Amino acid sequence: MTRRILKVYPLTLLFLSVCSSAQHGKPDAKPANPPTVNRNLVIQGLPVGSGYEQFRPLISAYLKEIEASGDYQNWKVAPASAYER
């Protein structure tokens, strides 16, 4: 019995060590992509997102204005910063 334990113990340690180092070396999980508008939105083959993008300067200026004044209660996040992403 003792002999068997002595045989298995190093192997167990080796296995645990390998697992631990593998876990340690694993890069941090990527943070979820912060939200922005659906810039590349395509509906039924039509590039709807790019249609909106034609008005980008207009939308951007508006969002900057409401974000600067804190007047954006209907938005999930500070909209200008999110829009610029």
Add this chain to the structure above:
Amino acid sequence: MTIDSLLARRCFLPLLAVVTMFVANTLHAQGTTGTGSAPSSDTAGTVSGATGGAAPGGVFIRTRAPSLATARNVHFDAATNSIRSDQWTFPLQVSIAEVKEIFDLAAKQDFLAVDITTRSDAQLFGLSRDGKVAKQMLVTDLLLGDIAKGYGYFAPLYKTAGDFKPQRYNLLSRQQFAVIFVFTSAAWRIDGSRLLSEPAKLEVLSVPTLAQRDGTRRFDLDAMKREVRDDSITENARHIMENEAYYRQERAVRDMQAYADIAQLARELLKQNADFAGLFVGQ
């Protein structure tokens, strides 16, 4: 050609798929459930008449004169950012530049409208392209139109009322639609010395349209007579109208009511032969 021969030629199934898609598109465009965005003949007629048959799939501000008692000594008071007369004070919610632009246009026409065309340009119906008024109207159209047609361009960032998930409009439907957001004032009252408007209920109209070669749209009068509707837009429009208080919190949308009020006041003062040119002297 018989069914058997069609099957034999192995073209039956693709043909059936095409026919099914056509019928589905047609039925989708002619859905009759819901009444939320039924074209109001009164409003649609007004829009059509004002725009020469062009269908502004955007924001339309009606400027019926409010019929106030005759105002004397009308002037702009920069200190309080208001228009004042001997009888009342009208506090302005927007900049003097926007007020002046609206007064200028109100002297020429009784509506303000913008329309984003199918080619991502815009018809402005007399508004200056560089002016703040057209810009705010376009932003309102982009935001509310995104919800009304269920595209979802702003969806990752914008909170709809009650976390509503708009239904997506079928872009490939045989019948195309424009959505018109109509702002106007229902009545006016003087509270103390303050002149206040009572906003009319926001109208969200779904209007069948015919696309033109230049990217603009015109009313499809035949489809309107048949009361052709789009189920998705009908549902989304109903949501917006039922939650208009929520959407009026958005600054651009809020400004639409301010514009409607100012335009109507301008029309009233015009009716009373007030001196527009002298109103903003030095501003």
